[in-house]
Each structure stands twice: as structure tokens, then as C-alpha cells.
Amino acid sequence: MKFNEHNNPTNPDYPRGYIYSQWKDYKKKIGKYCLIPNEIKQYLPLLTGPELNLYMFYAINADNTYGNSFYSVKTIAQELSVSTKTINNWNNTLVDLGLITHDIPLNHKSALAQLLPLTSFIARPDIGNLDRTRHQLVNAAKYKKTNELYLVIFHKGDKATPLKFTIYLRDGPSTKKDDQVEKAQEDDKVSKLANRDTTSEIEGPKWLMAALEEPNYVLSETDKKIIKNTDIPWQNHGSGQVAWIEHSGYFTLLIKNNAENENDDARLLDTLYSFATDEQVLHFKQNYRHCKIRA
CATH class of the missing domain: 1.10.10.10 (Winged helix-like DNA-binding domain superfamily/Winged helix DNA-binding domain)
Structure with missing residues (x-):
């Protein structure tokens, strides 16, 4: 039994x-x-x-x-x-x-x-500790800044929450053993983390992410008008239903959140993973041109 x-x-x-x-x-x-x-x-x-x-x-x-x-x-x-x-x-x-x-x-x-953190996480310091958090991520914990991501999350009832994240990444854990690293790489003193097999199911994530949320971020008045006066062309994506705008030189992702828990950090972290680098954003823009809101 x-x-x-x-x-x-x-x-x-x-x-x-x-x-x-x-x-x-x-x-x-x-x-x-x-x-x-x-x-x-x-x-x-x-x-x-x-x-x-x-x-x-x-x-x-x-x-x-x-x-x-x-x-x-x-x-x-x-x-x-x-x-x-x-x-x-x-x-x-x-x-x-x-x-x-x-x-x-x-x-x-x-x-x-x-x-040091062993998983990806979302950091939400108050405005007084923002610079301290940035400094420790880069100088102490050796994260590398990769992107700034602007989001607008639409909750039930059309409530919209604007967010701004600075994305930092560092290598995730690897199960590579010392004797598996090629001699040439050993001579160059390449970190064991750089030789991870990212296709292995027994390994941890390729990257560990620190998503630093900007306190008190608000949308520009122009962006508010663009979104408010547009029939948003939602399209399905791994992050849910999405659309996007590009205004004043920056990319803003719009997400329709139909989750029961509006404050689902695990789901938000998955979304941030999908847009953690400029290359990922460019790939998304090339494949989802039809869901862009045009100013």
C-alpha cells in the first residue's frame, strides 16, 4: 500500500x-x-x-x-x-x-x-537601494547586463501594469567533469561552466538570471495614448497572448495575463527568459511583425 x-x-x-x-x-x-x-x-x-x-x-x-x-x-x-x-x-x-x-x-x-543565488530571481529594491543592487550584481556576483525590457501586463478587467526590468545573466551550473574538458581548453583555463552541455536534461539552466525591476516605472503619455486608442492585435506566444510597440527607440512588450494569480513571478520569470538578450528580442520582432502596434 x-x-x-x-x-x-x-x-x-x-x-x-x-x-x-x-x-x-x-x-x-x-x-x-x-x-x-x-x-x-x-x-x-x-x-x-x-x-x-x-x-x-x-x-x-x-x-x-x-x-x-x-x-x-x-x-x-x-x-x-x-x-x-x-x-x-x-x-x-x-x-x-x-x-x-x-x-x-x-x-x-x-x-x-x-x-550567491543558485536560481534565477526577480529583485525589487526600493529606489534608495537600486544603485547598490546594480553594483553588487555586476561587481560582486559577476552577472553581466544583457538587456532592458519594458512590459505592459494587461490583467482581468483591462487593468494595465507597466514594468521595466534590467536583465542580468551569469552562467548556470554544469555537470562537466574536469577530465571531460579538452586539453586545449584546460591550457586556456576555460571555466568548467563555459563547457556545459546545455542539451542535457540532468543539468541546471544554461543561465541564471537576475531581473532587476525599476521602482515606480510609468508609461510615457504617448505610449498610453497609442495603447488606449488601438485595437491590440494579440497573437499567441510562449509567454501567452502578446503584442508590441516600439516608440522613442525602445521595445515594449504587451502581455495579456489571464492567469488566476496576477502576481505569478514564476510565469513572469519565464517571460523575461524569452527576452533576456537583444538577439532574442530581434528574433521575436522578426517573427511577430504582424502583431506590432503602429504609432
Whole structure:
């Protein structure tokens, strides 16, 4: 007989793992609990040595808000009973895979290790933290800016929400092993991430995206008039029903959102993936010329 993994077959009133959930709630309450993202499993084939121990050390000791920890290489080596050279090698591996950033500030013995996002996400900083977010994406986390995308999402009842996103990308995880990288590539010190087999179903996404939403973005008055006074020529697309305009030199995608949940970030992220680069936008414009709204 099959039963739900959360149920206790001998007594359904007491789910299996109930005592664990109580312990977890207690640990979270006193601030001594860390969560390891499920997506770390995509990196496990690349962590062929005990480098995972170092990632676990950083995850356990990082502050839960910013993912930062401050330990010298010497201290970590003592904690994990290895040499400082080994810790340096492990740090290089974790940095190369995009799991952390690692910097030693001038005149400091301790190093700053920062955990990095393991999935794509939408960042919505307030206006006061917009520049800080941009700076950390590019300079600390090594994302590359690829596009700016303007959207207008039409919800039920013809309510329209204008959005502006700056799209940043970095390489996703790869399951390529060191011995699978060609000798010529090894000589050029090409990152393992650059040699990923993007057709493999067991790999993670080719790109990790950070979609930075511009706070308080509004449509221009001209664009409002164009949209309001036009019978929009909706066409089917992977993102739903779409149309587009191009005004003042920028491309604006119109999307009819018939989803029950109007704030579906997963669906929005899928849409942003489809328009993350100038090449993708150009391809779309070439194939959907007939649904453009002409000013």
C-alpha cells in the first residue's frame, strides 16, 4: 500500500517527522538554523572532492539576511582539519562554480565570503537601494547586463501594469567533469561552466538570471495614448497572448495575463527568459511583425 510520505501509517494523526518540524521551528526561533537551497544538487557532480564541506561551513556560519561570513583562511583550515592551501583551492572551486564570492579586504586577516543565488530571481529594491543592487550584481556576483525590457501586463478587467526590468545573466551550473574538458581548453583555463552541455536534461539552466525591476516605472503619455486608442492585435506566444510597440527607440512588450494569480513571478520569470538578450528580442520582432502596434 502506498501512503503519503508525510503520514505515519501506524497513526495518521501523528505525521512522520513531526518532532523534526518542532525542532526546526525552535532552531529558527533562536536564530541557529540555516537552509540549504535544493538547487545545490545541480552542483554536486562538480564538487568531486570535499569542497562541499567548505560550502556547508559558509552556509552554516553566514548571516541569514545577507549570506556573509567573515573567517580567515587559517581559522577555517583549523576548523576543517586541512591545510590553508587546501582551503584556498576549495575557495577557488566554489568561486569558479559561482557558489560564492571570496575577498580579503586590505589590512584584514579575515576574508569575506558571500553566498550567491543558485536560481534565477526577480529583485525589487526600493529606489534608495537600486544603485547598490546594480553594483553588487555586476561587481560582486559577476552577472553581466544583457538587456532592458519594458512590459505592459494587461490583467482581468483591462487593468494595465507597466514594468521595466534590467536583465542580468551569469552562467548556470554544469555537470562537466574536469577530465571531460579538452586539453586545449584546460591550457586556456576555460571555466568548467563555459563547457556545459546545455542539451542535457540532468543539468541546471544554461543561465541564471537576475531581473532587476525599476521602482515606480510609468508609461510615457504617448505610449498610453497609442495603447488606449488601438485595437491590440494579440497573437499567441510562449509567454501567452502578446503584442508590441516600439516608440522613442525602445521595445515594449504587451502581455495579456489571464492567469488566476496576477502576481505569478514564476510565469513572469519565464517571460523575461524569452527576452533576456537583444538577439532574442530581434528574433521575436522578426517573427511577430504582424502583431506590432503602429504609432
